[in-house]
Amino acid sequence: MSKVRKIIxxxxxxxxxxxxxxxxGISSFDExxxxxxxxxxxxxxxxxxxxxxxxxxxxxxxxxxxxxxxxNQIEELPTSLSSMPKLRILNLGMNKLSALPRGFGAxxxxxxxxxxxxxLNENSLPGNFFMIETLRALYLGDNDxxxxxxxxxxxxxxxxxxxxxxxxxxxxxEIGELARLRELHIQGNRLSVLPPELGxxxxxxxxxxxxxxxxxxVAPIADQLQVGISHVVDxxxxxxYKFVYGRHVSANAPAPPRLSERTxxxxxxxx
Amino acid sequence: xxxxxxxxxxxxxxxxxxxxxxxxxxxxxxVNTSDVDELEELMLNINSYDVRKTNENEPITKIPHSLNxxxxxxxxxxxxxxxxxxxxxxxxxxxxxxxxxxxxTQCVRCDYGFEPHEKIVNTNGELWHPQCFVCAQCFRAFPExxxxxxxxxxxxxxxxxxxxxxxxxxxxxxxxxxxxxAMNANWHPKCFLCEMCxxxxxxxxxxxxxxxxxxxxxxxxxxxxxxxxHVCHKCHSMIDDRPLRFRGEVYHPYHFNCSSxxxxxxxxxxxxxxxxxxxxxxxxxxxxxRCHDKMGIPICGACRRPIEERVVTALGKHFHVEHFxxxxxxxxxxxxxxxxxxxLAYCETHYHQLFGNLCFVCNQVIGGDVFTALNKAWCVxxxxxxxxxxxxxxxxxxxxxxxxxxxxxxxxxxxAELRKRLKKAYEANPKKNSAAN
Numbered sequence: 021m022s023k024v025r026k027i028i029x030x031x032x033x034x035x036x037x038x039x040x041x042x043x044x045g046i047s048s049f050d051e052x053x054x055x056x057x058x059x060x061x062x063x064x065x066x067x068x069x070x071x072x073x074x075x076x077x078x079x080x081x082x083x084x085x086x087x088x089x090x091x092n093q094i095e096e097l098p099t100s101l102s103s104m105p106k107l108r109i110l111n112l113g114m115n116k117l118s119a120l121p122r123g124f125g126a127x128x129x130x131x132x133x134x135x136x137x138x139x140l141n142e143n144s145l146p147g148n149f150f151m152i153e154t155l156r157a158l159y160l161g162d163n164d165x166x167x168x169x170x171x172x173x174x175x176x177x178x179x180x181x182x183x184x185x186x187x188x189x190x191x192x193x194e195i196g197e198l199a200r201l202r203e204l205h206i207q208g209n210r211l212s213v214l215p216p217e218l219g220x221x222x223x224x225x226x227x228x229x230x231x232x233x234x235x236x237x238v239a240p241i242a243d244q245l246q247v248g249i250s251h252v253v254d255x256x257x258x259x260x261y262k263f264v265y266g267r268h269v270s271a272n273a274p275a276p277p278r279l280s281e282r283t284x285x286x287x288x289x290x291x
Numbered sequence: 292x293x294x295x296x297x298x299x300x301x302x303x304x305x306x307x308x309x310x311x312x313x314x315x316x317x318x319x320x321x322v323n324t325s326d327v328d329e330l331e332e333l334m335l336n337i338n339s340y341d342v343r344k345t346n347e348n349e350p351i352t353k354i355p356h357s358l359n360x361x362x363x364x365x366x367x368x369x370x371x372x373x374x375x376x377x378x379x380x381x382x383x384x385x386x387x388x389x390x391x392x393x394x395x396t397q398c399v400r401c402d403y404g405f406e407p408h409e410k411i412v413n414t415n416g417e418l419w420h421p422q423c424f425v426c427a428q429c430f431r432a433f434p435e436x437x438x439x440x441x442x443x444x445x446x447x448x449x450x451x452x453x454x455x456x457x458x459x460x461x462x463x464x465x466x467x468x469x470x471x472x473a474m475n476a477n478w479h480p481k482c483f484l485c486e487m488c489x490x491x492x493x494x495x496x497x498x499x500x501x502x503x504x505x506x507x508x509x510x511x512x513x514x515x516x517x518x519x520x521h522v523c524h525k526c527h528s529m530i531d532d533r534p535l536r537f538r539g540e541v542y543h544p545y546h547f548n549c550s551s552x553x554x555x556x557x558x559x560x561x562x563x564x565x566x567x568x569x570x571x572x573x574x575x576x577x578x579x580x581r582c583h584d585k586m587g588i589p590i591c592g593a594c595r596r597p598i599e600e601r602v603v604t605a606l607g608k609h610f611h612v613e614h615f616x617x618x619x620x621x622x623x624x625x626x627x628x629x630x631x632x633x634x635l636a637y638c639e640t641h642y643h644q645l646f647g648n649l650c651f652v653c654n655q656v657i658g659g660d661v662f663t664a665l666n667k668a669w670c671v672x673x674x675x676x677x678x679x680x681x682x683x684x685x686x687x688x689x690x691x692x693x694x695x696x697x698x699x700x701x702x703x704x705x706x707a708e709l710r711k712r713l714k715k716a717y718e719a720n721p722k723k724n725s726a727a728n
Contacts, residue, residue: 065680
């Protein structure tokens with residue numbers, strides 16, 4: 021631990037506002053108490069540690085803009101994080117989160133939220149989750165969502181939405197309201213159709229990316245996907261597809277089965 | 292000096308109130324003159340008052356009369372001067388028998404006769420004691436000898452005006468001379484003006500328009516305005532069709548011809564303003580629409596109307612300064628930097644917002660060199676592993692994870708099952724994931 025203390029002391033001395041504590045075997049904030057006194061910090065990176073509890077006092081670092089807690093053992097978060105006035109980038113990927121605290125959506129200026137590889141689903145999101153209007157990138161890949169709440173349409177500034185490798189059986193039509201979306205990852209889900217409203221988005225320009233492989237698509241979509249993504253988007257915009265979609269929804273077919281592949285996710289609590 | 296008395300007393304000229312007042316003024320001015328000079332000047336003064344002209348057109352007659360005050364001493368007499376008021380008094384011939392002449396006469400006011408050697412005032416054949424010859428209102432002598440007569444009575448100027456003179460409807464002062472009776476009031480000729488253009492109306496006549504006195508031109512204009520029409524600035528008649536605007540005025544188009552082809556103009560004619568090198572309204576010319584369009588005046592690429600002021604040339608077109616705007620926010624650039632893309636111009640903010648040159652980390656426009664990868668851009672110093680925030684250079688090899696750069700060290704720490712899945716996905720679609728290493 022003396023190594024960590026040395027790094028912190030050096031950072032204090034040099035007044036470097038960015039602190040890297042990557043892969044230092046830290047398991048608790050109790051080991052690095054002086055960290056909480058470094059009010060000048062703008063970035064803390066604690067990737068590849070063993071932290072399981074995030075101290076609420078972390079929110080006292082009011083100048084913090086980037087907080088990276090990727091690959092830790094976090095199961096629960098303090099509500100206080102949401103009040104951090106300058107926090108723009110929050111990386112909580114590869115942890116053991118199965119729920120987010122109430123009021124989590126209160127971040128005033130959050131732009132990038134990474135929740136990749138956790139155990140979240142639509143029921144673990146607090147009511148105000150989609151009120152973070154400043155959000156421009158939301159990473160929810162490798163989680164357990166079956167549905168995405170229609171409130172996602174509130175995220176008017178969203179440019180990147182990653183829903184890769186979840187259990188999604190459908191997408192809300194409100195995704196078509198995300199006018200600035202230019203990156204959509206929905207590969208590895210249980211989707212068979214897409215809302216025609218997705219055709220409203222400009223997802224075929226050379227500045228846009230849509231990934232949708234590994235889904236049990238209905239035949240016409242699968243056929244178009246063989247030819248290319250732009251053909252899928254064109255097809256979604258056609259009258260033919262509106263009819264196909266309407267018929268598919270009213271048929272109320274049972275959702276496709278779960279994929280077995282992801283059940284071995286390491287973030288899953290051990291049975 | 293003696294104060295001004297109410298009545299002229301029987302004293303030699305040197306002690307008459309008029310004389311005394313004159314003396315008073317002179318002393319005030321510090322000028323000393325001899326008695327004789329003063330007397331002469333006094334007489335001159337008295338006789339030089341003009342009989343004011345009577346105007347037959349005027350409803351009220353006010354004739355200021357000249358007063359001939361004649362003083363006589365033992366050896367001096369006076370002839371009747373009532374019809375020759377302009378004659379200087381000193382030219383009057385002395386008459387030694389004058390006392391006999393007035394023996395059987397009497398004062399018009401008090402009916403008493405005159406004593407020999409007594410001063411007599413004679414006006415238009417009427418004789419007065421000097422003390423009887425006073426204003427019918429204030430019983431004082433007439434200042435400067437001027438009086439006004441009305442219905443047989445004589446008034447000093449002040450009382451006459453107070454009692455009978457009309458007041459001007461504009462300035463409120465008494466009117467002496469010509470009186471204009473109009474609009475239920477009296478006016479000085481200089482005070483009766485057109486309510487729109489302030490021209491004097493006394494001689495040119497006026498027209499009552501909505502209880503306002505207007506000159507003929509203004510009346511025509513007011514009438515046209517109330518009908519929602521214009522009055523031609525040239526012929527002053529109403530413009531029934533569309534007017535032609537030229538140098539700030541409106542005209543019948545047919546008063547003008549095209550400066551180029553000479554054809555009679557219609558309302559479509561165009562005024563060409565401020566050519567280069569000339570100030571506005573200096574070189575204004577009118578052209579018919581046909582000639583105007585042929586003149587090579589630039590047409591705005593946005594509003595399709597000719598540009599007569601500053602021209603912005605961009606994107607191979609001309610624009611009004613205020614019409615050259617960002618294709619996204621529609622704010623004019625007004626000389627600020629603009630960015631062109633696919634035939635459209637954008638402001639800095641929207642160009643970067645739309646075409647992706649905002650840094651993924653700081654979300655600011657990238658000033659210097661740009662790192663472009665994975666459908667994103669970074670400031671050079673912000674390009675780092677998305678997992679451990681370790682800075683990466685152009686040469687650093689990285690993995691792609693959800694279109695985020697990930698260094699090999701971090702990727703190797705990913706759970707084996709995730710690496711396996713990512714590898715599988717990459718192999719299934721190698722072309723599209725070409726950014727991955």
